[in-house]
Every structure is written in structure tokens, then in C-alpha cells.
Amino acid sequence: MDWYPLWNSLRIAAISTVIIFFAGIFAAYYIARLPRLIKGVLDVVLTLPLVLPPTVVGYLLLRVLGPQRVIGAWVLETFGVKLVMTWWSAIFATTVVIFPLMYRTVRGAFEAFDETLAYSGQTLGLSNAYIFWRIRMPCCRQGVLAGTVLAFARALGEYGATSMIAGYTPGRTATISTTVYQLWQTNNDALAYKWVAVNIAISAVVLLTVNMLERRSLLRGASRARSVKA
Amino acid sequence: MSLYVDIEKRLGAFYLRSKFEVADETLALLGASGCGKSVTLKCIAGIVTPDRGRIVLNGRVLFDSEKRTDLTPQQRRVGYLFQQYALFPNMTVEQNILCGIRAGSRSEKRALAAEKLRMFRLEGLEKKYPAQLSGGQQQRVALARILCSEPQAILLDEPFSALDSYLKWNLELELSDLLTGFHGPILWVSHDLGECCRNCQKVCVMENGASSPVTDMETLVRYPATQSAAQLTGCRNFLPAHRCEGGVRLDGWDILLPLHAAGERATVSVPDGAITVEGGTHTARVSRVIRDLNATAVVLRAAEAPDAPPLCVVLPEGVRAAEGSTLSFSLLADRCRLWEE
Numbered sequence: 001m002d003w004y005p006l007w008n009s010l011r012i013a014a015i016s017t018v019i020i021f022f023a024g025i026f027a028a029y030y031i032a033r034l035p036r037l038i039k040g041v042l043d044v045v046l047t048l049p050l051v052l053p054p055t056v057v058g059y060l061l062l063r064v065l066g067p068q069r070v071i072g073a074w075v076l077e078t079f080g081v082k083l084v085m086t087w088w089s090a091i092f093a094t095t096v097v098i099f100p101l102m103y104r105t106v107r108g109a110f111e112a113f114d115e116t117l118a119y120s121g122q123t124l125g126l127s128n129a130y131i132f133w134r135i136r137m138p139c140c141r142q143g144v145l146a147g148t149v150l151a152f153a154r155a156l157g158e159y160g161a162t163s164m165i166a167g168y169t170p171g172r173t174a175t176i177s178t179t180v181y182q183l184w185q186t187n188n189d190a191l192a193y194k195w196v197a198v199n200i201a202i203s204a205v206v207l208l209t210v211n212m213l214e215r216r217s218l219l220r221g222a223s224r225a226r227s228v229k230a
Numbered sequence: 231m232s233l234y235v236d237i238e239k240r241l242g243a244f245y246l247r248s249k250f251e252v253a254d255e256t257l258a259l260l261g262a263s264g265c266g267k268s269v270t271l272k273c274i275a276g277i278v279t280p281d282r283g284r285i286v287l288n289g290r291v292l293f294d295s296e297k298r299t300d301l302t303p304q305q306r307r308v309g310y311l312f313q314q315y316a317l318f319p320n321m322t323v324e325q326n327i328l329c330g331i332r333a334g335s336r337s338e339k340r341a342l343a344a345e346k347l348r349m350f351r352l353e354g355l356e357k358k359y360p361a362q363l364s365g366g367q368q369q370r371v372a373l374a375r376i377l378c379s380e381p382q383a384i385l386l387d388e389p390f391s392a393l394d395s396y397l398k399w400n401l402e403l404e405l406s407d408l409l410t411g412f413h414g415p416i417l418w419v420s421h422d423l424g425e426c427c428r429n430c431q432k433v434c435v436m437e438n439g440a441s442s443p444v445t446d447m448e449t450l451v452r453y454p455a456t457q458s459a460a461q462l463t464g465c466r467n468f469l470p471a472h473r474c475e476g477g478v479r480l481d482g483w484d485i486l487l488p489l490h491a492a493g494e495r496a497t498v499s500v501p502d503g504a505i506t507v508e509g510g511t512h513t514a515r516v517s518r519v520i521r522d523l524n525a526t527a528v529v530l531r532a533a534e535a536p537d538a539p540p541l542c543v544v545l546p547e548g549v550r551a552a553e554g555s556t557l558s559f560s561l562l563a564d565r566c567r568l569w570e571e
Contacts, residue, residue: 119277120316122303124379125332138320 001191004171005179006198008087012162012175013155016094020151023095024102025144028110029132050100054093054160061092061165084165087173093161098151105150109143110136146213153206157199233383233415237273237283237293246270246280246439252383252415257444258426259419260462261436267419270436271385274417275310276303287415288382309381313388315372317360323347323371324356330378342378350374350408365393366401373408383415390425402428423462427451435459457569460499466542467500471568478568482538485512485561489568497569502544504565510558514541516551526550530557 031042049057065072065083072083083089113136121131137144159177166173168182176199183192232253239246246266250257259267272278274285276292279300285293287308292301317326327346331339347353350370360368369389376384389405390398406429409416420426426433426447433450435442437458445455454460457468471478477488478496487498514530517540528551530541543559551557 114316116312116314116316117318119272119275119303120310120312121318121329122277123275123306123308123310123381124330124375125304125307126329127304135318135320139318 001194002171005174005176005195008173009156009175009177012087012090012094013152015088016091016098016155017148017152019091019095020098020102020155021148024099024106024147024151027099027103028107032107032110046103047100049096050104054097054158054162055164057096058093058161058164061096061161065089065092065165085167085169085173087166090158090162090166090173090175093165094155094158097158097161098154101154102147102151105147106140106144109140109147112143113140142213146210149206149210149213153203153210156202156206231288231382231414233274233288233417234284234286235270235274237270237280237285239269239273239278239280241269244439246273248273248436248441250434250441250444252417252432252444254413254415255432256409256416256418256430258430258433258447259417259436259441260421260423260426260433260450262421262458262462265436266439266441267436268387270441271310271387271417271419274306274383275308275385276301276306277310290382307380307382309376309379309384311369311372311376311384311386311389314392315360315368317368317371317375319360322357322359323352323363326360326371327375327378330375332379346374346378366397366404369393369401369405370408373405377408377412381414383417384409384412386416386418388419388421390422398425405429421462423451423464435462454499454567457497457499460501460567460569463501465499465501468569469498469500469539469541471496471498477563480538482535483512483532483541484534487561487563487566487568489563489566491568491570493570495571499567499569500541500561501565504562505541505543505559506562507543507545507549507557507559510560512560513556513558516553516555516557519551519553528557530559 027046031039031046034042062084063069067073067076067082067084075081075083083092117135117139118131121135122128157177159181162175163178163181168174168178174182176195180192180195180199183189183195232251234251236249237246244266246269248266248270259270261267269278273280274292280293280295282295283293284291284295287306291297291299292306292308293299318329321329324343324347327343328339331342334342347356350373352367352370352374355363355367360371363371390401393401402425418426418430431446432444433447434444435450435456435458437456442455442459450459451463454463454465461468470481471487471491472481473491473494473496474486477486478491478498479486480498489498513533515533515536516528517531518529520527520529525544527542527544530543532538533556545551
């Protein structure tokens with residue numbers, strides 16, 4: 001069995017999760033501070049990929065990044081690099097598709113954060129960066145982690161947009177999901193089952209992790225409430 | 231050393247106008263909830279930006295809308311004790327206190343934190359998290375953290391609202407003890423007159439976003455400047471009155487008070503101290519007896535006009551009254567105040 005699709009899927013998911021970790025947190029933090037109208041518009045635009053069919057996302061990406069399109073042509077001319085049909089092309093697809101998951105989850109966590117903690121930090125003379133990384137982030141840790149894990153899981157399973165922008169080339173752009181599709185097309189059930197099993201195993205581990213994180217946060221909340229009462 | 235505040239801020243339909251000056255003393259900002267006390271504190275601390283005005287602390291301009299000065303909260307050096315204390319829940323008591331120390335090496339900071347922990351009787355709690363502390367302990371940690379940051383003024387936002395009332399008394403004594411070591415202006419926001427009276431030298435009453443002139447506590451209680459100030463001092467009786475020959479007459483009552491009214495109608499506030507019972511010149515029917523914790527109050531109604539606004543009177547010790555009985559009383563006109571629109 002050629003393990004390339006697993007390795008490829010994992011690196012695509014990992015890289016796009018790292019990108020989205022920072023982009024999602026950044027967006028969640030700054031968009032919450034914008035005027036209401038701009039916030040509403042950005043909210044819709046940034047959440048759109050969550051509800052759009054992945055094929056539509058893939059189509060739009062091809063329209064922008066394809067070798068005959070504005071950005072794609074410019075990059076090809078300047079750097080001599082084609083943006084589509086390489087293993088890392090899939091990162092564009094997964095990044096766009098998982099961004100809303102991270103953004104939404106982190107924003108929810110930030111909204112639940114007690115702003116007076118930030119204010120009191122400021123009046124004590126703590127820098128805004130310190131307050132962000134040492135107070136806000138630890139307090140919102142559960143939400144940020146849950147968003148990250150969910151984004152990673154979704155990136156791992158991305159099929160529609162990925163298959164359009166990266167295609168399926170065994171040993172080059174094949175991911176688990178495109179491989180399963182290809183195996184089904186070629187009636188290779190034995191191998192398809194193996195990849196399905198691998199996929200289910202990974203997803204189960206991810207979901208278990210999410211559940212554990214949520215349970216921990218619930219338990220912590222409960223114990224905190226109890227000790228406050230006592 | 232003083233804090234000068236003169237600011238305006240519009241928040242939707244709410245319009246804040248705060249103006250006062252505090253020397254090295256404790257000034258109470260007294261008012262009902264929603265009157266703008268907390269917003270005033272937030273403007274001073276730099277959390278909320280006023281629309282117009284000036285804030286000066288010890289000669290340092292913290293905010294000036296004309297000169298476009300607006301220091302960050304970090305630069306202002308104003309300590310802020312939040313209602314729920316705002317301790318960082320992810321840090322231990324010691325880490326919380328270390329957060330307040332601005333300068334020094336690691337070991338110097340630790341030494342200072344240890345000293346403050348001892349001063350605030352928090353030894354043994356260093357490694358605990360805020361959620362594991364009692365309300366009083368949380369307050370001490372918050373205050374220790376603030377004093378570590380060496381503020382030039384301290385703002386206390388309803389320091390006891392988060393605590394059970396039976397704890398308040400001791401904690402109030404403790405808080406004022408801990409604050410005695412601090413030399414600088416202190417603003418104490420409260421809606422409780424007694425709390426202000428016990429802990430503050432001066433008072434500034436706020437009403438619908440507007441501050442009134444600073445007075446001392448005694449003046450406020452004796453000669454409240456506005457009707458709402460009279461309400462804050464715990465006065466129970468606000469009776470409608472009309473002008474007549476020689477003063478005003480309370481509606482429905484045969485009581486003439488030699489108070490000067492400019493218009494036809496007025497309101498008379500009758501504080502507890504303005505009423506003496508037994509052997510008085512007026513009589514009334516006791517319509518209700520209310521037993522409070524350490525006093526008994528009666529609701530009096532005019533015998534000839536039972537529908538007239540009642541008068542509530544706290545009985546002195548030893549005086550008893552039954553519902554339906556008749557009680558004689560007098561009003562001391564010089565303790566009553568007359569309010570006109």
C-alpha cells in the first residue's frame with residue numbers, strides 16, 4: 001500500500017491549520033472591534049465558504065489562481081510557478097474552506113471573554129500584547145483549541161475544492177479523499193476499504209479530542225461555580 | 231496632589247456630565263445605578279474616551295480634548311478596583327500580584343510580591359486560583375495587585391456589591407485599613423449612603439449623568455441640595471404641598487409649615503429627624519405598624535382625610551403604637567426641605 005495520500009493529506013491539513021490558526025484569531029479579534037455595518041458584511045463574506053458547495057469554492061479559486069487568470073498568470077510570469085495542480089495547491093482550497101470554522105469558533109470564545117479582565121490588565125500597566133497572549137488566549141483556550149481541531153479535521157476531509165484545484169495525480173497531488181474517489185471509480189474495493197478505515201480512524205480520534213476538550217471546559221466551569229458559591 | 235475631572239460623554243440617550251476635584255482624600259460618588267458613576271470611573275482610567283473635557287492627575291494631563299491628549303490606561307497610573315475584582319482566572323494569586331509590579335528584576339518583583347502578600351494576609355494562598363478564594367480574599371488580592379502597580383489615584387467601583395451583606399461590615403473596616411497606607415485621591419463609587427458616610431470624607435451626588443457640587447457628608451445629610459440627594463440620604467417622606475397664608479400646607483393634612491414657596495405647588499421632604507412623637511401638636515391615625523430589624527415604623531394617615539399621602543415615622547425606643555390607634559406628633563419645620571419644580 002502506497003502511503004503517499006496519508007502523508008500528503010496530513011501535511012496539507014497541518015499547514016492550512018497553522019495558517020488558519022493565526023488568520024482566524026486575528027480576524028476574530030479585530031472584526032469584533034469594527035463598526036457594526038462593516039462587521040456584518042465581513043461576517044457574511046468570511047462565513048460564506050462554510051455554506052457554499054466546495055465545488056463552487058474550487059471553481060472560484062480556479063478563476064483567480066488558474067494560469068490564465070490575473071493572479072495565476074502574474075505568479076507564473078514573475079516566479080515561473082504554476083499555482084494549480086501541485087500538492088500545495090490544495091492548501092488554497094482547504095484554507096478557504098476551513099477559515100470560517102476557526103473564525104466562528106474563536107469569535108464565540110472571544111465574545112464570552114470578560115472584557116473587564118483586559119481593562120484591569122491595562123490599568124495595571126500590562127502591555128496589550130501581554131494581555132492578549134497571557135490572559136485573553138488562556139481564558140479562551142478551550143474555544144481556540146476546539147476551533148483548531150475542527151478546522152484540522154475538516155481540512156483533512158476536504159474533497160470538492162481540492163480535487164478541482166489540485167486534481168488527482170498518484171504520488172503527487174493525491175489525498176486520502178481523492179484517492180478513495182479514484183479507487184471507487186476503478187472498482188478497487190479492497191484498497192478503498194483500507195483508506196476508508198484510515199479516514200474513519202483519524203476522524204474518530206479528532207472528534208474524541210474535541211469532546212474531551214468540551215467536557216474539560218464544562219467540568220472546569222462547574223467546579224469554578226461550586227467554589228465560588230462555597 | 232489632586233485629581234481634577236471635567237468631562238462630557240454621550241452614550242445613546244444617556245448624557246454624562248461629570249465635574250469634580252479630589253485632593254488626597256476619599257470622595258464618594260453617590261447615586262442610583264445607571265446614573266453614570268461607573269462610566270465616570272472608566273473615563274478617568276482611560277477605558278472609555280470622553281467626548282469633551284479634561285482630566286488632570288497631580289498636574290499630569292491624562293485627557294484633554296482640546297489639546298488632543300489621551301493617555302493610554304497603562305500610562306495613566308490609575309488603580310481600578312472592579313466590581314467583580316477582575317482577577318485573572320488563569321493565574322495564581324502570586325502571579326496575579328506579580329502582574330501589578332511594573333519594574334524591577336525577577337527577584338525584586340518576587341520579594342515585593344511576598345511583602346504585599348504578607349501585608350494583605352494572603353500567605354498560604356499564593357498558589358491558589360481566584361476561583362478557590364472567598365469574596366473577601368479576592369478583594370484583598372485585587373487591592374494588593376493595584377497597590378503593587380503604584381497608582382497615583384485609586385478608583386473603587388462598588389467595592390462591596392459582589393459580597394453578601396453580612397460580610398460587608400468587617401470587610402469595609404478591612405478595606406479602609408488597607409487604604410490608609412495610600413496617599414492620593416480615592417474615588418469610592420457607591421449607591422449606599424451608609425457606606426459612603428463610614429468611609430468617605432467628601433461626597434459628590436450623581437443624578438441622570440450629571441454630577442452635583444462636592445460637599446462634605448454632614449452637609450449632604452443635613453441640607454441635601456436636590457430632591458434626589460434627599461432620597462439618597464434615606465428620607466422616606468416626600469409629601470405634596472400647596473402654598474397658603476404663612477407658608478405651605480401639606481395636602482390633606484392640617485399641618486402648616488412656615489416654608490417659603492415661590493409657586494403654588496411644591497414637595498416637602500420630611501426626614502426621620504424632623505418628626506417627634508408623643509405630646510405633639512398634630513394627631514393622626516396609625517394605619518400600619520412595620521417592624522424592622524432594630525426599629526419600628528408606623529404609617530400615619532390624616533384622621534380627617536384618609537386618602538391623603540401618608541407619613542412614615544420611625545418610633546423612638548420605648549414608644550409603642552397599635553394599628554388603628556391615634557398618635558400625636560410634631561414636625562420640626564427647620565429640618566424639612568421644600569422642593570419646587
